[in-house]
Amino acid sequence: MNIYTLLGEKTRQCLQALYQLEADDSLLQLQKTKKEFVGDLTLVVFPFVKAAKKSPAATAEEIGSWLLQHTPELRSYNVIKGFLNLSVSTAYWLQALQEMSRDDDFGILKAGDSAPLVMIEYSSPNTNKPLHLGHIRNNLLGYSLSRIVSANGCRVVKTNIVNDRGIHICKSMLAWQKWGQGETPESSGKKGDHLVGEYYVLFDKHYKQELGELQKQGLSPEEAENASILMQEAREMLRAWEAGDSEIRSLWETMNNWVYRGFEESYIKLGVDFDKIYYESQTYLSGKQKVLEGLDKGVFYRNEDSSVWADLSSDGLDQKLLLRTDGTSVYMTQDIGTAALRFEEYPIDKMIYVVGNEQNYHFKVLSILLDRLGFAWGKDLVHFSYGMVELPEGKMKSREGTVVDADDLIEEMISTARETSEELGKLDSCSPEEAADIVRIVGLGALKYFILKVDPRKNMTFNPKESIDFNGNTGPFIQYTYARIRSVLRKAEELGHSARLQGELASRLSEKELSLCKNLYEFPAAVKEAGTTYSPAIIANYVYELAKEYNQFYHDYSVLHETNSALREFRILLSEQTAKVIRIALYLLGIEVPERM
């Protein structure tokens, strides 16, 4: 049994015995003791002083004494004002260490066949331009979340909905037709998504120019937009696409395939993947069917102009359009369609959408609509809403060319990692292949950790020049701790030292060693909390704390040079377990660990 629940139970019994008090969970405040005090767990006794009819300190004293008598796991207690600090016996911590050492997947719950099926949608790019920094946050959060949810005992399906149709891709296609002169990724050596993105920008450039000229002729900005030949051509292309024009469809397929190959490369580099990819071109029509069903059931209503709406006033919201006057779908309709298709394929219990916080309203509405349409999971679908990534100059704007390209950023991280490693002489004894692997792991680790350690809800600032740090609270710091431990363990093996618990240890252990044990013990709770609050940041902060603790221990005590064999073997075990937990924690963040660095 977990020490918190165990002591919680004991305290309950104690309150009953001493004061005839039935304490519910809200009164029982058992928390980790702050660093500056002696003890492991702290009971706040203020809530009981009334029942005890004694001063806080006297109450704490009384409870402490009772608990110590009735709980073999306790070693001692002390009272400071209204706080009862309980110290757990060393034997208990050693046993906990022993138990975790037998569990290769410590902290991870396995999902059985009947475990809840959770689908996580993330990434969801448009096919008219390459991935940028914002997508990176999305992908990293989504991927990490999928591992965390899975570690909490759920079956997980990672999914991506690619927005492969619409006016945006037609713009790229049109520009390519007009000015591309048959350029392909092969002929130009450019990555497919970048190539298509260039034509999207080119369209915009010509379009702006055209608008400027029209306005010079005396048209208002609005009139100019309506009069634009280029825009009319793009719209015409979209109509042709929808009508199934074979030439347009073929161009569309060709260019989208260029983009997919580019995306695939980026995903591999980032280290994310999907179990199932949906394409909007294949799902966008099915939403209409669902909406019409809803209309029959009286969930929606038809306006005089034959457009279809949902009335959300009972939920405190307004009217939401679902089908246009001409019968075509809007964004919301498509999401309903995609949801329906997914449910046919996977009997999901929960759906998590990883989408930026600018769509909070959209998902609030989607949740209500899915619920009304009879999807059991609609009501509590999770919109994992994250903040945007800003640059020091402010928001990224693709039109102003201030976006940070995902591929460029990844390359930059890796080359910075290489420079730093070379400066420190870390790669001297490595083969070129090994060196390449290390700098890749470290560079990506820095990027991923930087993004995942902050609370997803918050907007974050990314300074390309300064954010890339390898010291302090960073990915490489944690990876370094791991590599260091691995080095010790390799040497221990060479020397024939084993990792085990034996002999009289309790009296020999230092505070630091004990506190490392306690830190490791907290890992499953961190995984659980990260799972219930959907927050990779909790894992990140946990593992940073652990790495810091280990580094302090490593600095103050020697593992291999310890002459007392019981103590040495204990330290090897402790190091081994720390390495394991670091590896698993970083795994949950989608970050790899290097064997040396």
Add this chain to the structure above:
RNA sequence: GGACCGGUAGCUCAGCUGGAUAGAGCAACAGCCUUCUAAGCUGUAGGUCUUGGGUUCGAAUCCCAACCGGUUCACCA
């Protein structure tokens, strides 16, 4: 204007289901490598937790109001 989210050290962030003297890292300054990896460790300095009320034995944390910043309220996606 309505709704939602955020505001903690010079900078980037923890802490927020009320608890003890508000924590890290970076940057600054001062130290520690003839012993397992110094991408490390130790110390100094840095705070009216945006402001004002309220609830409470106790508020960065909960409630109310104001201020600042962001997002959103399309027959766009």
